[in-house]
Amino acid sequence: MGEALNGLKRSMMCGEVRETNVSQKITLMGWVQRNRKLGGLQFIDLRDRTGIMQIVFGEEINAEAFEKAKGVRPEYCIAVTGEVVLREAPNENLPTGLVELKCESLKVLSESETPPIYIKEGLDADERIRLKYRYLDLRRPDMQRIFMIRNKATKAVRDYLDNNGFLDIETPMLTKSTPEGARDYLVPSRNYPGMFYALPQSPQIFKQLLMVSGFDKYYQIVKCFRDEDLRANRQPEFTQVDLEMSFVDQDDVMALNEGLIAHVFKEVAGVDVKLPIKRMKYKEAMEKYGSDKPDLRFGMEIMNITEDVKDLDFVVFKSAIENGGSVRALCLKGGANLGRKQIDKLAEFVKTYKAKGLAWLQIKEDGVKSSIAKFLTEEVTNSIVKTTKAEAGDAILIVADKDSVVLQSLGALRLHLAKEFDLIKDKNEFNFTWITEFPLLEYDEEEGRYSAAHHPFTSPMDEDIDLLETNPGAVRAKAYDLVLNGEELGGGSIRIHDSALQKRMFKALGFTEESAQERFGFLIDAFKFGPPPHGGLAFGLDRMIMFLAGTENIKDVIAFPKNQNAFDYLSEAPNIVDKKQLDELGIEIAKKEN
Known part of the structure; x- marks a missing residue:
């Protein structure tokens, strides 16, 4: 049976007790980490979210509390009152390690069964068990530290944006698909x-409407939803720091958000982000790193060796070049020591990215060994070595195909090799970069039309507007992504505010006036009434917290996450509902055919 508090108040948190509290009588409340007997004394380590405090019980201190303490087990929730004293055997590994509490009164507030998981740092347990008993998983000190970091980060975001004149405005959760x-x-x-x-994938249209409304600086920390197949570090519901600004250009939005990132990383992690953050155009990022979110913590750029090998009588290279593709390579330092099995594994790796194979x-020291040695001349070999800046002891890894395949496969191989x-070398480095000048449109071969690379309201670069009708694939966007250590931290764009240009954009995307009005009518109508030039950005808050907390698992930074199949082991959602509820909604569940 659990005892009632009966007016007993907690004086302070367990992790806050220090030598300055010696001789004070205090009350602590929390959970039992462990209980051990030593000589004629009983010792309990009491835990709350701030840390651990040692509680000592003895016959001479208080006989009733001493007897009761013998029956206390791990994860019991208890309250203790007593005097703070200096420890005879200090524990320098604990912030509270110089003091202990001599317990004069013990209340067992509630008992606990043996937990199905250990409440300890660095738990290595099956994810399903951790998610099913998430409330116990969240008791662990390392998990609680993550959510303290999250709290600190969201406060830093709010403080910065509030100080810069932004208004926190909520937008609907029930909206139009x-x-x-x-x-x-x-x-x-x-x-x-x-x-x-539909649940919102982002507040995009509403935040643009808020700009039309005259709220020139909007933000919210908002839940967003996507019903998609979940890859690593994706969740069906996630949190964005979403913001929009009026009367701005691309540089204004980027500068504001650089300041936001610098403020958050300084406040939370004590990291000085060097400003301004460097910028890289999309085309350069793809050609050098095979990715629009390049990890710049190491080198190994992709090298174009098409000119070096264009005259070789090697059908793989020749056909790639003749079909408008290219031949490109990575130089792996120390790669000359790779065995044939290792190289074969790398070849299999690039094939998963549609590459046909890997030449090397x-x-x-005694010369060049190659998978295509019989096609190489000394002149071509020397040219490849010069272009790739290879030295004795290195390996040159080559893919030939259409550019999209070459860049994607070598970009993935680059990360794999790293x-x-x-x-x-420095796992604690924070390497930021902006990626700019993204393509405005992407051609969808299945649909046989162009689709928006970002969204239909992204503004084209001024000098590319006239290409919308003649060469839509060449149009660049006023879009920008902030990349950190090979992950997209956030992205945004300057929006189209001119109705005539928006119509041209819809036309380039294959919308008729009627279909555009049907899908986006309320935004199109609003833009008839003096919309200001505006732009914005959204950061993935969960991903930001992952970096600040030093974890690679997004589930660690979300209190109650779902698994890779979007299932919640804790509440067992999704689940069936009563037929009455379905009838009220006019829904009948179709029987699945075998």
């Missing part, structure tokens, strides 16, 4: 049978 990005989560309407709301050269050969 505009299927142009990922799949929407749909919510059936009881009042309008057969009709559905190893620059050894992990495999530990090329990132």
